[in-house]
Amino acid sequence: xxxxxxxxxxxxxxxxxxxxxxxxxxxxxxxxxxxxxxxxxxxxxxxxxxxxxxxxxxxxxxxxxxxxxxxxxxxxxxxxxxxxxxxxxxxxxxxxxxxxxxxxxxxxxxxxxxxxxxxxxxxxxxxxxxxxxxxxxxxxxxxxxxxxxxxxxxxxxxxxxxxxxxxxxxxxxxxxxxxxxxxxxxxxxxxxxxxxxxxxxxxxxxxxxxxxxxxxxxxxxxxxxxxxxxxxxxxxxxxxxxxxxxxxxxxxxxxxxxxxxxxxxxxxxxxxxxxxxxxxxxxxxxxxxxxxxxxxxxxxxxxxxxxxxxxxxxxxxxxxxxxxxxxxxxxxxxxxxxxxxxxxxxxxxxxxxxxxxxxxxxxxxxxxxxxxxxxxxxxxxxxxxxxxxxxxxxxxxxxxxxxxxxxxxxxxxxxxxxxxxxxxxxxxxxxxxxxxxxxxxxxxxxxxxxxxxxxxxxxxxxxxxxxxxxxxxxxxxxxxxxxxxxxxxxxxxxxxxxxxxxxxxxxxxxxxxxxxxxxxxxxxxxxxxxxxxxxxxxxxxxxxxxxxxxxxxxxxxxxxxxxxxxxxxxxxxxxxxxxxxxxxxxxxxxxxxxxxxxxxxxxxxxxxxxxxxxxxxxxxxxxxxxxxxxxxxxxxxxxxxxxxxxxxxxxxxxxxxxxxxxxxxxxxxxxxxxxxxxxxxxxxxxxxxxxxxxxxx
Amino acid sequence: xxxxxxxxxxxxxxxxxxxxxxxxxxxxxxxxxxxxxxxxxxxxxxxxxxxxxxxxxxxxxxxxxxxxxxxxxxxxxxxxxxxxxxxxxxxxxxxxxxxxxxxxxxxxxxxxxxxxxxxxxxxxxxxxxxxxxxxxxxxxxxxxxxxxxxxxxxxxxxxxxxxxxxxxxxxxxxxxxxxxxxxxxxxxxxxxxxxxxxxxxxxxxxxxxx
Numbered sequence: 001x002x003x004x005x006x007x008x009x010x011x012x013x014x015x016x017x018x019x020x021x022x023x024x025x026x027x028x029x030x031x032x033x034x035x036x037x038x039x040x041x042x043x044x045x046x047x048x049x050x051x052x053x054x055x056x057x058x059x060x061x062x063x064x065x066x067x068x069x070x071x072x073x074x075x076x077x078x079x080x081x082x083x084x085x086x087x088x089x090x091x092x093x094x095x096x097x098x099x100x101x102x103x104x105x106x107x108x109x110x111x112x113x114x115x116x117x118x119x120x121x122x123x124x125x126x127x128x129x130x131x132x133x134x135x136x137x138x139x140x141x142x143x144x145x146x147x148x149x150x151x152x153x154x155x156x157x158x159x160x161x162x163x164x165x166x167x168x169x170x171x172x173x174x175x176x177x178x179x180x181x182x183x184x185x186x187x188x189x190x191x192x193x194x195x196x197x198x199x200x201x202x203x204x205x206x207x208x209x210x211x212x213x214x215x216x217x218x219x220x221x222x223x224x225x226x227x228x229x230x231x232x233x234x235x236x237x238x239x240x241x242x243x244x245x246x247x248x249x250x251x252x253x254x255x256x257x258x259x260x261x262x263x264x265x266x267x268x269x270x271x272x273x274x275x276x277x278x279x280x281x282x283x284x285x286x287x288x289x290x291x292x293x294x295x296x297x298x299x300x301x302x303x304x305x306x307x308x309x310x311x312x313x314x315x316x317x318x319x320x321x322x323x324x325x326x327x328x329x330x331x332x333x334x335x336x337x338x339x340x341x342x343x344x345x346x347x348x349x350x351x352x353x354x355x356x357x358x359x360x361x362x363x364x365x366x367x368x369x370x371x372x373x374x375x376x377x378x379x380x381x382x383x384x385x386x387x388x389x390x391x392x393x394x395x396x397x398x399x400x401x402x403x404x405x406x407x408x409x410x411x412x413x414x415x416x417x418x419x420x421x422x423x424x425x426x427x428x429x430x431x432x433x434x435x436x437x438x439x440x441x442x443x444x445x446x447x448x449x450x451x452x453x454x455x456x457x458x459x460x461x462x463x464x465x466x467x468x469x470x471x472x473x474x475x476x477x478x479x480x481x482x483x484x485x486x487x488x489x490x491x492x493x494x495x496x497x498x499x500x501x502x503x504x505x506x507x508x509x510x511x512x513x514x515x516x517x518x519x520x521x522x523x524x525x526x527x528x529x530x531x532x533x534x535x536x537x538x539x540x541x542x543x544x545x546x547x548x549x550x551x552x553x554x555x556x557x558x559x560x561x562x563x564x565x566x567x568x569x570x571x572x573x574x575x576x577x578x579x580x581x582x583x584x585x586x587x588x589x590x591x592x593x594x595x596x597x598x599x600x601x602x603x604x605x606x607x608x609x610x611x612x613x614x615x616x617x618x619x620x621x622x623x624x625x626x627x628x629x630x631x632x633x634x635x636x637x638x639x640x641x642x643x644x645x646x647x648x649x650x651x652x653x654x655x656x657x658x659x660x661x662x663x664x665x666x667x668x669x670x671x672x673x674x675x676x677x678x679x680x681x682x683x684x685x686x687x688x689x690x691x692x693x694x695x696x697x
Numbered sequence: 698x699x700x701x702x703x704x705x706x707x708x709x710x711x712x713x714x715x716x717x718x719x720x721x722x723x724x725x726x727x728x729x730x731x732x733x734x735x736x737x738x739x740x741x742x743x744x745x746x747x748x749x750x751x752x753x754x755x756x757x758x759x760x761x762x763x764x765x766x767x768x769x770x771x772x773x774x775x776x777x778x779x780x781x782x783x784x785x786x787x788x789x790x791x792x793x794x795x796x797x798x799x800x801x802x803x804x805x806x807x808x809x810x811x812x813x814x815x816x817x818x819x820x821x822x823x824x825x826x827x828x829x830x831x832x833x834x835x836x837x838x839x840x841x842x843x844x845x846x847x848x849x850x851x852x853x854x855x856x857x858x859x860x861x862x863x864x865x866x867x868x869x870x871x872x873x874x875x876x877x878x879x880x881x882x883x884x885x886x887x888x889x890x891x892x893x894x895x896x897x898x899x900x901x902x903x904x905x906x907x
Contacts, residue, residue: 026748028893031886032756039759068778132775 051079051098056113056137058154061093063135064115070136071097071113078103081137095137095154108146113139114155121183126158157182157198167194168219170212170270172228172258174278177201177208179230180258186212187231187259193218196258212258221260223267228260228276229285261285280314287323297325297350298367300408301415302381302395303335306423308345310393311383317349319397325351327395348415349381349395368416372408374399380406380421393425450572709900716741742897749893750821757886758814760879768874769856775868782876783807783852805851806880813849813887816842817894824898835899842891849884853877 063069064084071079079099087094099107116138118127130136140159174180177199186194194214202209214222258278263286279285308330317325329348334341353367371379378400386394398421406419710717710724716739717724718732725732725739732739743749768780781789783806790799816838823835856877863871 026745026752028745028749028752030752032752032759035756035759035882035886039763042763134777 049101051100052104052107052148052150053082054079054097054099054104054107054150054152056095056097056152056154057087057092058095058115059092059156061095061115063117063130064093064095064137065134068134069095071099071139072116072136073103073139073141077136078139097137105145105148106141106143107139107148107150107152108141108144109149110146111139111141111149111152112155112159113137113152114158116158119158165213165215167213167215168222168270169272170214170222171273171275172196172210172212172278173202173207173275174210174230175207177210180208180210180278185257186214187257188218188221188261190259193221220269221262222270222274223262224270224274225267226260226262226270226276227279227285228258229279229282231257231259231282297328297352298364298371299328299415300349300351300371301417302347302349302420303333303344303417304347304383304420304423305344308347308383308393310385310425311347311395312392315392316386316394317351317397318394319356320399322355324355324397325349347395349418371418372416375406375408375418378402379418381418382421383423383425385425393423453572709897711741711897743893743895746893746895746898747821747825750817750890753886753890753893754814754817754821757810757883757890760883760886761810761814762879764876764879764883767876767879769852769876769880770859771870771872771874773870773872780874783880802852805849809845809849810883810887813842813846813891817887817890820894820899832899836896839891839894839896839899846884846888846891849887850881853881853884 058064061084064081066081066084069081070077071081079097081095081097083096085094085096086092114137115135116127116130117135118131119125127135137154138158172180180196180199182196182198184196185192186196194212197211197213199208199210201207212228259282260276261282311327311330313327313330315327316323317327326349327347328350329346331346331348332343333346335344336342351367351371353364356367356370358367358370374397379397380400381395381397383393384396386392397418400421408416408418711727714727715724716727716729718735718737718739720737721732721735723732723734727741729739731737765783767782769783769786770781772779772781783802787799787803787807790796790802820835820839820842856873859871860873863869
């Protein structure tokens with residue numbers, strides 16, 4: 001700039017020209033204007049789109065989070081939770097939510113809300129998607145827009161009956177709520193036609209009341225004569241026809257279920273909210289058809305002196321074998337005062353007059369009069385075994401002809417008292433034990449000892465040197481005889497040979513007379529008979545077990561001791577016979593006889609006095625055969641004895657097996673029961689808190 | 698330059714009746730309209746500069762509002778779905794204990810844009826009012842605004858990169874929210890505002906105050 005001449009361009013007037021403000025306005029201003037208008041428009045739009053604010057109160061809003069939890073209607077998101085807070089006094093959790101404006105008008109007084117969580121039950125798994133996405137609130141309302149509401153009370157559990165679903169609600173009563181749970185199926189002829197809602201205790205706490213929803217058109221099957229019964233679990237019954245196992249669907253097995261049927265026609269149609277009782281099982285339900293379940297029962301008390309274990313509430317009361325009522329109450333009461341006071345067990349019986357054959361119009365008083373009349377004529381109550389295996393008892397009203405006179409005590413105590421008579425409780429366990437004890441006490445060991453002794457004696461006899469040397473001596477005799485026969489002197493048999501032969505015959509005859517062989521046979525026969533007897537007794541045992549009642553009588557009458565004693569005796573006599581000196585001496589005598597004969601034959605040979613060789617040979621042969629027969633009987637004897645021992649062993653073994661079989665059967669049944677209990681407990685735990693499956697708590 | 702005393706001895710090109718080309722630096726006479734060298738338009742002073750600055754600045758500030766109200770990132774994974782605004786993200790990072798990252802995000806997304814707004818406003822106001830204080834500071838502020846402007850885009854780039862990388866369908870997805878667009882617009886607008894500022898106006902103020 002220093003190069004510029006000082007006379008350079010004159011300084012310019014740099015004052016900007018004043019322009020009108022609109023002319024000067026830059027186009028760039030459009031940008032913020034547009035930005036502003038877009039922002040404002042977006043904000044307005046946002047505000048406009050905001051849904052209607054509703055408030056739902058829950059007892060427990062587990063998993064519900066502001067800004068995250070969606071509100072869904074038929075699985076379509078229609079809103080979002082905006083705020084979660086407590087109501088005043090921390091009574092409820094208030095969930096503030098925005099609902100789409102298009103849906104809001106339909107939220108009228110029939111709208112229901114509940115929180116959907118994962119739920120694992122035997123009917124399946126629901127809400128599994130919420131495991132990942134978090135819980136959501138499901139709403140349910142009908143399609144009629146009524147007076148819109150903005151405050152609702154949420155349900156803790158999913159509502160089972162969706163708005164608009166058609167059907168009938170019935171109210172079911174039961175004394176035991178353990179077999180009913182929300183959502184359990186209601187079955188009709190095995191098909192699910194409805195479900196139970198949440199069971200509740202009745203106001204006085206004595207009953208459980210559960211509402212059941214029966215879908216249309218099945219609800220038309222229900223009349224006032226319909227009976228509902230509990231189908232949960234499985235039942236095992238022992239009867240004359242064997243074991244019967246009755247299992248329902250797995251769902252009802254674990255979760256419980258109710259079935260109904262209308263067996264007789266003529267019932268009146270029902271309305272919403274009709275009350276029904278739940279019967280224990282189908283049989284009870286069907287039985288109840290013939291009596292009015294609401295008819296009042298005649299209550300009488302029975303005082304038992306002995307234990308009533310086995311008697312339970314609901315046990316049958318029979319009159320001449322027919323069920324007329326049930327045990328309603330069991331308690332202990334004190335009878336008398338001061339030192340004479342004693343505790344009696346009181347069973348209160350609920351007797352249905354109609355089952356006693358009284359006409360429908362008769363009153364309780366009439367029934368009482370009838371009953372006290374019967375008592376005057378010898379009616380007594382007693383406990384009898386209802387089921388041999390389970391040991392359960394029933395109360396039986398029986399007519400005792402020679403009963404001591406008694407009257408019904410109508411005045412003292414709460415209930416009239418029926419006098420009792422001796423109870424007939426057959427305790428199978430005890431009697432079976434007694435039978436086993438008796439078997440145990442049988443002198444089996446003595447029998448065995450006797451048998452062993454006998455075997456020993458026989459062995460001793462057989463192994464006796466004399467016995468063994470008898471064949472040798474015989475061979476020697478035959479050799480000698482042969483020598484004699486072929487000798488030259490044989491041709492000249494002396495005349496007195498016949499006499500010798502006769503003597504020989506006499507010897508042989510005396511051997512025969514000694515009846516050794518037949519004695520043996522007889523002894524063996526006796527032992528064999530004893531064995532057969534024992535065997536027969538053993539064969540009777542399965543039959544005895546099958547008919548336990550018969551077993552008692554038969555087992556008692558079996559003369560086991562006598563039988564075994566006689567067997568022992570037999571064996572002892574065999575032993576005595578075999579071990580007797582006579583028997584032991586027998587081989588010796590035989591040998592001596594043979595020796596004598598040999599000497600005699602030698603003499604004969606020497607004397608050359610043989611008269612009838614053929615006769616002598618025949619006789620000698622006969623003698624030899626008799627001896628051989630005697631000897632050959634020995635193995636048979638030992639075989640029979642060993643068979644006898646084996647049979648005895650089998651008898652004893654069969655007892656052992658039988659008792660183990662019983663024990664094992666019992667143990668198996670108990671195992672099954674324990675397993676069923678465990679499954680049941682597990683399922684209930686899961687059902688009460690399905691989350692536990694996921695959370696592990 | 699420093700004190701007003703030394704400045705008073707100088708004259709500007711405009712005072713000398715000259716005008717320099719903004720692009721190539723060729724000096725022309727005042728009355729020349731088109732640069733002889735580069736054919737660019739010649740203007741001694743941009744009369745609409747301040748208007749433009751204000752307009753862009755206001756647009757940038759308007760855009761900055763939704764950028765803070767709406768979510769910047771929409772993160773949806775298998776288990777949850779979250780939307781985080783800028784401030785929400787910073788708070789979350791602090792809760793997790795990542796103070797460093799939180800500071801960077803806070804600086805880039807909050808401090809720098811707001812600082813820019815303030816700096817540009819200060820420049821524009823001071824030029825308009827012919828305020829005489831701290832001329833050096835004004836120059837410095839202008840330079841800083843020019844320099845730092847581009848770094849404000851770092852947030853937008855992060856969002857863009859994340860969105861491009863994390864697209865694993867149902868397992869994890871990151872999508873830019875409305876705030877990302879607003880924020881980008883806000884940054885662009887403020888950069889334009891800074892650009893529109895004719896720095897020569899500062900000299901005029903210096904001159905007039907001198």
